[in-house]
Amino acid sequence: MHTSSTSPSTSTPTNTLNLGILAHVDAGKTSLTERLLHAAGVIDEIGRVDAGNTQTDSLALERQRGITIKSAVVSFAIDDVTVNLIDTPGHPDFIAEVERVLSVLDGAVLVVSAVEGVQAQTRVLMRTLRRLRIPTLIFVNKIDRRGARYENLLRDISEHIAPDVVAMGAVHDLGGPEGSYTPFAAGDPAFTARLVDVLATHDDALLAAYVDADEAGLPYRRLRAELGAQTGRALVHPVFFGSAVTGAGVGELVAGIRELLPSEPSAPSEDGSRLVGDPVSGTVFKVERGDAGEKVAYVRMFSGTIRTRDRLPFGGKGGGREGKVTAVSVFEQGSAVPREGVSAGQIGKLWGLGDIRIGDVIGVPGVAAERRGGNGRHHFSPPTLETVVVPARPGDKGALHLALGQLAEQDPLINLRQDDIRQEVYVSLYGEVQKEVIEATLADEYGIDVAFRETTTICVERVTGSGAAFEIIAKDDNPFLATVGLRVDPGPPGSGVEFRLGIELGSMPYAFFRAVEETVRETLLQGVHGWEVDDCVVTMTHSGYWPRQSHAHGTFDKSMSSTAGDFRQLTPLVLLGALRRAGTEVHEPLHHFRLSVPDDVFGALLPALSRLRAVPHTQTARGSSYVVEGEIPAARVHELEQLLPALTRGEGELESAFERYLPVRGEAPDRPRTDRNPLCRKEYLREVAGVRR
Structure with a gap:
């Protein structure tokens, strides 16, 4: 050995x-x-x-x-x-x-x-x-x-x-x-030649020095130092x-x-004392539950020091939360050990932050945001599958929702959708193995036995044109004390949702603008066909409100004064109207696949791929096998996995990974809505609580 x-x-x-x-x-x-x-x-x-x-x-x-x-x-x-x-x-x-x-x-x-x-x-x-x-x-x-x-x-x-x-x-x-x-070794000529060949590609000065060097060549020490420098720059x-x-x-x-x-x-001192002028900034990359059910946050510190009893602001895009740290551990020699503080460069565990979530920035957002991935964008594809989780015992519905909520806290890419109309919970997935893990976790940690409905594909909606809509306060049948106008335009691929103001920020209280933006982002989770809308720009074009008023010698009267609730309730009607005018197209996820099969079954494989709507791009003979690469709808990958053993005598090898989204051919699939359906005005106004008549 x-x-x-x-x-x-x-x-x-x-x-x-x-x-x-x-x-x-x-x-x-x-x-x-x-x-x-x-x-x-x-x-x-x-x-x-x-x-x-x-x-x-x-x-x-x-x-x-x-x-x-x-x-x-x-x-x-x-x-x-x-x-x-x-x-x-x-x-x-x-x-x-x-x-x-x-x-x-x-x-x-x-x-x-x-x-x-x-x-x-x-x-x-x-x-x-x-x-x-x-x-x-x-x-x-x-x-x-x-x-x-x-x-x-x-x-x-x-x-x-x-x-x-x-x-x-x-x-x-x-x-x-x-x-x-x-x-x-340093004297290996083939190795040093390969080093020079690779390193000189990224360093013109090194290439010039190599050309001008004598027969002994460049000093190995310089090559090794340059290797470290270029490795450090990826x-x-x-x-x-x-x-x-x-x-x-x-x-x-x-x-x-x-x-x-x-x-x-590393940290400047053993007691975790903070360097003067260094702002506290860190990112939470993992959240787990302790023995008593309390949240424990794993934080990577980029600046400053967090100490026990510190009161810290934290949050994601919305921000606005804070908590008091009750205990700190820092990783040393194999495990996390209690310490007074965790400082820049270190990873620590924090107790006491009850509202903390994965992805939250602790302290000053700017420092952590400058790190790789600090813009909040996902590095990998989102989940492309979805299923309904059903408790084996109907009485466990409430406990199931609570348990799934805690699991989603630990895994933010497990998106939960609550359908209040059908009393169902949807959970998004990357694959069937993840479904098995969720089932086992619910049984082992929460004592809840569950089953899953058939797994379906998660599509997205993309805006195809430009569209606008508006509602004016106290005009037509607008029952809300708010004026909202919105225009929707397509955004660049991968840009997500961008909210812009086409009016002056001082035209009404900031809280009303914030209510509109937050509602826009929430509403776009369900577009015209019920799928999430991404890669678009939403511009606010109209605004208006009634200032805080009261009757003579009276107190504040909500019936004659605008509130943030008016803007939250009106925005979905306006936004869906603009989306309808702009038009949306449903896109389904495609996977890139690589399939290796024996050459004598290759002929029978192609018709099967065609039935699954898979499109082969390359077909390469390698010895006694064929390697086929192409694209296949994500919805058909699991079916291909099940067919493969019989088609290839168990010798087929399949690899697949998300590649891109592509417009759905034929009639666009609709996903059942879980909101109050702003596409139907009468139904929406009837469902919204507190609508003024």
Whole structure:
């Protein structure tokens, strides 16, 4: 058995590195986490995923299924650096757990299996890491497994996920239990030539120095320093090989983490004292429930220090909440330990913030917002599936809604829709495995047995033109003491919803403008066909109100004075009128698929793909198999998964991931509304409470 050359650190850490471990499911990232903790002296015995005794997979369901479902934080030291390591799920159904971690990372290790190679989730993850410019090392795991590859896998990595990669060492006895890894030395001419080739692509000065250098070439020290600099800017990705099971190559990976990934100075003092002038700013990336049911928030600090008994403002886009911190823990040497405060660069756990949510910015928004992903935009696709959750016992309806609400707090991409008319709760999903996890969690943690209705696809609505509508106060049949005019226009792809003012801000109280904007965003969750409307610009074109009034010698009279409620109730009527005039088009989600099948069943496969409305784009013969890539409606992916074993004698391999939205062909599907239906004026006015006649 190989062992890591890394020994536990004895120096006092002065820097912090928040490191994400990411991979396609079963590539071995949880096993790598165990090996890193063992190498650092945090644990005495390495846990095994199949034995259910790993440090980071603490949920019963994680141990049972052998997969990571919830992200977990553990800490260890490498020399003078404290590494907060975040183990994330690899299964695509739990991509939301990866989503929330990205904006708090200083660097990442992407794990690739030497046997299975570059897989669908590998491509999705690396594409996102590169877009967010997160410094990333690649660790090719399982070199001790039969079928492990080196040269052609490096080629696949370069072609499919990252062109500028540098192999940092050689592998010996590949594919056997004695597989080992040796880092390239400074005097290796092939290695230095590859370094120059990759690094000079991003540095003209280095290229000029190389051209002008004598026969000895550029000093290796300079090349190594430039490798660290370009890795830190996410331009180049060093590749290490090894085995998390045997420990081969793990010591070299640890050295690479220390040398090549950027770390930040740690807290200025042990008692968490705040540096004068440093504003408090952090981001909440995980929320869990403690033993007593209280909320515990995981926060990455970007500036300042949070201490016990501090009263803090926090919130997302709406903001406006605050709470008092009752306890603080900071991650050190494998676990979270109680401390007086958590400071810039560190990850801590906070108690006492009862209204806290994932994605909330604590303290000053500006500092955290400057971080990657700080604009609130999602890095991965939203859920594309939806189902109705039904309690086995009708009397559990209230408890079910409360439990699902708590789960949604921990996973903001689990969107809940409450249909008060039908007394049903809809939950959005990434896949069928996530449905199993929700079912098991509700049973184990809340004692609620549930069933699910048939899973349906979540479409979106896109605005196709421009449309406007308005309602004038005290005119026609407007029963509300408010004037609201809105124009709707298409927005750029991926822009979300933008609200603009086409009138002066001082024309009425700010609270009324805020009521209109908030209602616009809420109303757009259900467009003309009942689907969420995105990528549009809504401009307020008309405003008007009656100021606060009262009868002579009387008190405030609501019947002759405008309130924010008037604007909230009128806005849906105006907005849906504008949407109707603008026109909307329903788009369905499409997945990109990659399908490998034996060549003798290829002919029978194509008609089946056609029946599922799949469109093959490329068909490549590879030895005795065919690889087909193309697009398929998200609604048909599960059906293809079920058909594949019979069509391919169990030899077919399918990978799929969300690609884009495409207009629905034929009649647009409608989703049942869960609001008061502003599309029907009479019904809406009858349903709205407190309508003035």
